[in-house]
Amino acid sequence: MKKNLVLLLLSLTLLFSFSFAQEQASGGTDLNPNAISSETERLGSMLQLSDIPNDGGGGIEINWTLNDSLSNYFITIIRREGNIKKIVASDLLASSGQVRDVNSDENKSNVKDGTEYFYTAVLSEYAVSQEILDYLVCDSLDMEAMTIADANQVYLISDESGPVKSKASWFNLERLTVLISAIIITFLFLLYLQLARKGKELYIRKISGLDAVEEAVGRSTEMGKPIMYILGIGYVTDIPTIAGLTILGRVSKKVAEYETKILVPSYDPVVMTTAQEVVKEAFTEAGRPDLYNKNDIMYITQDQFGYAAGVDGMMLREKPGAVFLQGLFFAESLILAETGHSIGAIQIAGTTETAQLPFFVAACDYTLIGEEMMAASVYLQKDPLMLSSIAAEDVMKVIIIIILLIGLILGILGPGMHIEFFDKLFNLLIEIL
Amino acid sequence: MATTIGIWIAAGLTLFIYSFLYKDNPFYKFAEHLYVGITAGYWLIYTWAYTIQPMLLDPIIKNKEFILIIPAFFGVIMLTRWFPSISWLSRWSIAFTVGIGAGLGVTGSIQGFILPQLKSTILPLTGLNFATFNNLLIIFGVFTTLVYFYFSREHKGLLGHTAKVGMTFIMIAFGASFGYTVMARISLLIGRIYFLMFDWIGMMFGK
Numbered sequence: 001m002k003k004n005l006v007l008l009l010l011s012l013t014l015l016f017s018f019s020f021a022q023e024q025a026s027g028g029t030d031l032n033p034n035a036i037s038s039e040t041e042r043l044g045s046m047l048q049l050s051d052i053p054n055d056g057g058g059g060i061e062i063n064w065t066l067n068d069s070l071s072n073y074f075i076t077i078i079r080r081e082g083n084i085k086k087i088v089a090s091d092l093l094a095s096s097g098q099v100r101d102v103n104s105d106e107n108k109s110n111v112k113d114g115t116e117y118f119y120t121a122v123l124s125e126y127a128v129s130q131e132i133l134d135y136l137v138c139d140s141l142d143m144e145a146m147t148i149a150d151a152n153q154v155y156l157i158s159d160e161s162g163p164v165k166s167k168a169s170w171f172n173l174e175r176l177t178v179l180i181s182a183i184i185i186t187f188l189f190l191l192y193l194q195l196a197r198k199g200k201e202l203y204i205r206k207i208s209g210l211d212a213v214e215e216a217v218g219r220s221t222e223m224g225k226p227i228m229y230i231l232g233i234g235y236v237t238d239i240p241t242i243a244g245l246t247i248l249g250r251v252s253k254k255v256a257e258y259e260t261k262i263l264v265p266s267y268d269p270v271v272m273t274t275a276q277e278v279v280k281e282a283f284t285e286a287g288r289p290d291l292y293n294k295n296d297i298m299y300i301t302q303d304q305f306g307y308a309a310g311v312d313g314m315m316l317r318e319k320p321g322a323v324f325l326q327g328l329f330f331a332e333s334l335i336l337a338e339t340g341h342s343i344g345a346i347q348i349a350g351t352t353e354t355a356q357l358p359f360f361v362a363a364c365d366y367t368l369i370g371e372e373m374m375a376a377s378v379y380l381q382k383d384p385l386m387l388s389s390i391a392a393e394d395v396m397k398v399i400i401i402i403i404l405l406i407g408l409i410l411g412i413l414g415p416g417m418h419i420e421f422f423d424k425l426f427n428l429l430i431e432i433l
Numbered sequence: 434m435a436t437t438i439g440i441w442i443a444a445g446l447t448l449f450i451y452s453f454l455y456k457d458n459p460f461y462k463f464a465e466h467l468y469v470g471i472t473a474g475y476w477l478i479y480t481w482a483y484t485i486q487p488m489l490l491d492p493i494i495k496n497k498e499f500i501l502i503i504p505a506f507f508g509v510i511m512l513t514r515w516f517p518s519i520s521w522l523s524r525w526s527i528a529f530t531v532g533i534g535a536g537l538g539v540t541g542s543i544q545g546f547i548l549p550q551l552k553s554t555i556l557p558l559t560g561l562n563f564a565t566f567n568n569l570l571i572i573f574g575v576f577t578t579l580v581y582f583y584f585s586r587e588h589k590g591l592l593g594h595t596a597k598v599g600m601t602f603i604m605i606a607f608g609a610s611f612g613y614t615v616m617a618r619i620s621l622l623i624g625r626i627y628f629l630m631f632d633w634i635g636m637m638f639g640k
Contacts, residue, residue: 181543204584236527237534239542273514274527303472309450310469316457358611361604369603371582394585400551401579407555408572415557416565426557433552 043146043156047077047119049164052100054175057113057168059102062088064121071095073156076122078136080160081115085137088119091127111166118162124155177432188395192388202387209348209366210379216346217254220321226261227251228320229275230311230336232351233267233304234328236274239374240352244327245271245278246377247350251324252282256291264297265314267307272299308332312339325349325364326373329356337363350376403429437636444633447625550575574602 046066052059062077077088077099088109089099101109101117111117122128122136132150148155196202220227229248234241248264255262262279266272276297283292300310312335315323323340325333325347333349333356340347341363349360350368360367368376371393378386407429414423449464489505492498507529513522554575556568580592581599588596 175544177548178540178544181548182540185539185543203586205587207584235534236530237537239534239538242531242535242538270511270527270530273511273523274531276514277524277527299473301469301473302476303468306468306472309465312453313457313462313465354606355610355614358607358614361607362611375584390584394583397579397583400547401576403551404554404572404576404579408558411556411558411568415559426555430552430555433548433555 043121043123043158045159045161047121047158047161049117049119049161051164051166052102054169054172055102057166058109058111059100060111060117060119060164060166061098061100062119063098064094065097066094066123070123073123073125074127076124076128076133076136077101078120078122080118080120080162083139087133087137090133094123113166113168116163116165118160119164120160121158122155123158125153128155184399185392185396188392189389192392192395193385196384196388196391202384202391204375204379204382204387204390207368207372207375207379209350209368209372210376212346212348212366213251213380214254216322216324216348217251217258217260219346221258221260223321225321226263226318227255227322227324228263228265228311228315228318228340228345229324229326231264231266231271231275232325232327232329233307233332234271235268236270238328240328241271243374243377244350245274247324247326247373247380248275249278249282250377250380252279253286256283256286256288259288259291261293262296263314263318263320265300265307265311266297267300267302269299269302272297304330304332305335308335311336315339315343315345319343320345323347325351325360326368326376327351329353329360334359334363340364440632440636444629447629574599578602 046064048063050061050063052061064075066073071094073094074091075094075096076090076092079086079088079101086109088101092099101111101119103109103111129150129152132148132155135148145157147157192202217227229251231241231244231248234244236242236245252262264272264275264279266275276294279297280289280292280294283289300307315336316339320340320343323336323345325336325340326349329336329351330353333351333353337347337349337360347364348366348368349364350373351357351360352370352373354370357367357369375390378390407426410422410426410429413419414426446464446467449460450468452458453461489501493501493505507526510522511526513519554572556571558565558568577595577599579599581588581596581603583592583596586592
């Protein structure tokens with residue numbers, strides 16, 4: 001009985017102490033700027049400030065190093081411009097060692113190029129309350145103070161670092177490899193264009209999916225059915241959509257020659273307008289502008305599955321003899337390809353989206369894989385000048401293969417056989433890329 | 434009450450859309466037209482609220498950013514397509530947009546695809562172990578796949594054989610991707626069936 005009573009008293013004491021501690025923890029946040037703990041250490045001028053290299057300006061990089069005892073602390077960074085103070089970041093883990101004062105979607109830093117800025121760090125053991133954040137940017141805060149405290153904790157304040165100015169860079173040296181690659185590509189394109197102009201014969205291998213274009217258009221004409229051309233859900237700035245529009249031009253020309261009908265349900269109004277122009281020009285080129293009907297190239301909706309539902313319904317009602325799926329496709333690819341398959345249409349698909357290509361391979365008669373689609377317009381037209389772009393691209397592929405083989409050899413001799421010289425070359429090659 | 438009506442509408446429209454699996458029918462047509470109409474209307478409002486107003490009207494009126502009149506002009510001339518005599522003006526906007534897309538695509542592809550892909554393929558081969566075999570397989574796969582996309586020579590002889598190996602690698606990758614995506618789609622189907630079974634039928638039986 002006595003033992004139980006002691007246990008009860010002990011429990012009550014513990015509960016009381018716990019409640020008291022909680023009350024203390026959730027207590028008021030009365031500021032006490034004069035409270036200085038003797039146990040705190042001087043942070044000094046701990047922030048290293050620099051302009052962010054290779055950027056367009058408007059950004060400052062702030063770095064710091066701390067001893068291990070402070071690595072679990074939180075850090076808050078204050079920026080001062082004249083008398084105006086701003087919280088740049090709060091409650092970051094001090095061990096992160098870096099933060100950038102730049103514009104982001106969540107935070108408009110508004111760092112101005114050429115303006116002098118000063119930065120101060122505040123370290124705290126726990127997250128900083130809004131009252132303290134407000135206090136840190138108020139005019140009455142003495143930036144010379146080493147610490148401030150509230151009822152919960154002591155805040156360590158570093159010496160102010162600065163001044164630092166941001167500036168825009170003329171060149172982003174990190175993208176030097178991109179510049180060199182672009183120059184090489186441009187040079188190769190111009191070289192092969194010149195060679196083609198001088199009459200050099202250029203070759204393009206057989207692409208089976210494209211040989212079927214004529215067959216598909218002819219079959220639809222014989223069956224008295226229209227042709228449906230689906231450009232996917234890309235915008236006119238997407239490369240696969242541009243490639244799809246180029247192929248549309250070639251297909252439309254054949255359609256006009258066969259005097260049949262082409263339907264182009266569109267996802268984006270600008271793509272629709274562009275498609276109208278492309279088809280109109282192709283019909284005119286084929287000498288049949290009278291057959292062109294701009295209402296055959298129509299807008300459906302800009303919602304992915306709304307578009308899929310609309311095109312599916314159209315497929316079932318119009319029953320096209322051939323369906324072309326050329327452009328940028330995502331999750332709607334199989335829905336469209338399956339419906340086309342169910343109505344017995346001959347289907348020729350093409351996209352650069354690797355996640356959607358398997359569905360096209362499974363559900364369509366012919367599939368243009370990635371770059372085959374880009375080469376398609378050249379293949380259909382076989383214009384010597386346009387063939388030069390394919391030849392230039394192929395030279396780039398050879399260069400890539402050579403770099404790959406060099407990497408393979410260095411990978412064996414360097415990290416594999418531990419020959420220091422090759423190891424350095426291997427790391428240098430990776431760094432350049 | 435509003436939730437109950439919402440669940441009934443959602444369940445009804447789900448079944449209408451699924452009726453397409455049997456054949457085209459008036460229920461599917463109704464759901465399709467409703468869906469297309471609502472989404473077209475929604476995107477009109479969305480474009481106004483999230484593009485035209487915050488990115489064009491507000492900056493011009495409130496911040497006096499008159500430079501935005503230039504892109505606005507290009508947008509407005511797209512509407513000249515309604516007037517055949519001046520419809521050629523819309524080609525300026527189209528040419529500008531397509532040109533921007535193609536131009537950005539060049540550096541975007543180099544920076545976003547070619548160089549990172551090349552960097553990820555240059556791998557160390559450190560002795561006879563599984564990691565080396567794996568790295569070698571990646572290098573060999575990329576090499577043969579690149580050969581498949583070589584267009585300037587006929588694929589016969591050694592080139593043809595290498596391209597065939599490349600095509601095999603592509604098909605294996607497609608198979609893996611197909612299986613992965615089908616699994617994701619099945620989880621979507623489970624979500625719909627769960628809704629019909631528990632939210633809709635369950636609600637009718639008061640569960």
